[in-house]
Amino acid sequence: MSDIVIHSIPGSPFGRAALVALEEKGARYRLAPVVPGTLRGPEHLARHPFGRVPVLEHGDFRLYEAQAILRYVDRALPGPALTPAQPRAAGRMDQLMNINDWYLFQGVANVIAFQRIVGPRLLGLTPDEVAIAAAMPKGHAVFEELSRQLGDQSYFVGDSISLADLLLAPQLDFMRATPEWAPLAAGRENLQAWLDRMNGRPSMQATTWERVAAMAQGS
Numbered sequence: 781m782s783d784i785v786i787h788s789i790p791g792s793p794f795g796r797a798a799l800v801a802l803e804e805k806g807a808r809y810r811l812a813p814v815v816p817g818t819l820r821g822p823e824h825l826a827r828h829p830f831g832r833v834p835v836l837e838h839g840d841f842r843l844y845e846a847q848a849i850l851r852y853v854d855r856a857l858p859g860p861a862l863t864p865a866q867p868r869a870a871g872r873m874d875q876l877m878n879i880n881d882w883y884l885f886q887g888v889a890n891v892i893a894f895q896r897i898v899g900p901r902l903l904g905l906t907p908d909e910v911a912i913a914a915a916m917p918k919g920h921a922v923f924e925e926l927s928r929q930l931g932d933q934s935y936f937v938g939d940s941i942s943l944a945d946l947l948l949a950p951q952l953d954f955m956r957a958t959p960e961w962a963p964l965a966a967g968r969e970n971l972q973a974w975l976d977r978m979n980g981r982p983s984m985q986a987t988t989w990e991r992v993a994a995m996a997q998g999s
């Protein structure tokens with residue numbers, strides 16, 4: 781039995797990023813599924829005072845916030861380094877991780893993917909088309925900047941994968957399942973090719989919504 785546990789909800793992009801990092805490290809871990817309706821309950825709030833996922837447990841150490849988890853996994857576990865040694869590349873990686881959290885998630889993915897996928901699939905809600913349309917200008921700005929930063933590189937900070945790729949890929953793969961992906965990705969072929977490259981990695985294949993749902997069932 782592994783001493784690494786990830787508390788998460790199948791489908792959660794931030795939760796998936798934690799799982800992808802563990803997979804890239806070749807680490808053994810266990811998924812402890814959190815039932816969406818229990819996020820604000822006392823049991824989960826004891827793990828995460830803001831009632832979100834993911835939460836990592838490593839022995840008696842507990843950590844929440846996806847970026848902190850990814851960096852911890854990279855520092856604490858053996859396996860390939862997921863942070864570039866070169867300071868400028870590491871700075872670029874950190875910047876991209878914040879673009880994910882502050883600009884891609886806030887106001888774009890947490891509107892569009894929520895309205896299109898999470899709301900209808902998990903909560904039985906009808907998408908709010910006005911909210912989705914209002915999120916599109918910011919979406920275009922974020923996709924434009926991600927495409928610009930990626931340029932003709934294989935990964936966001938060069939030839940090797942980094943934590944930035946691992947945080948961004950689950951979020952963008954979630955967006956790809958919405959009809960808004962087509963206009964947002966149009967003309968940004970480098971971003972589409974990068975996501976295809978990421979989705980070809982065993983770490984992404986092992987952590988699809990279906991695979992994580994199966995883990996949650998204990999299979």
Ligand SMILES: N[C@@H](CCC(=O)N[C@@H](CS)C(=O)NCC(=O)O)C(=O)O
Pocket residue numbers: 792793794795819831832833834844845846847881
């Ligand atoms: N800043 C947090 C964001 C985590 C987050 O928003 N997770 C979503 C799932 S992808 C969540 O828990 N949503 C539940 C809610 O907002 O009630 C992190 O990086 O871990």
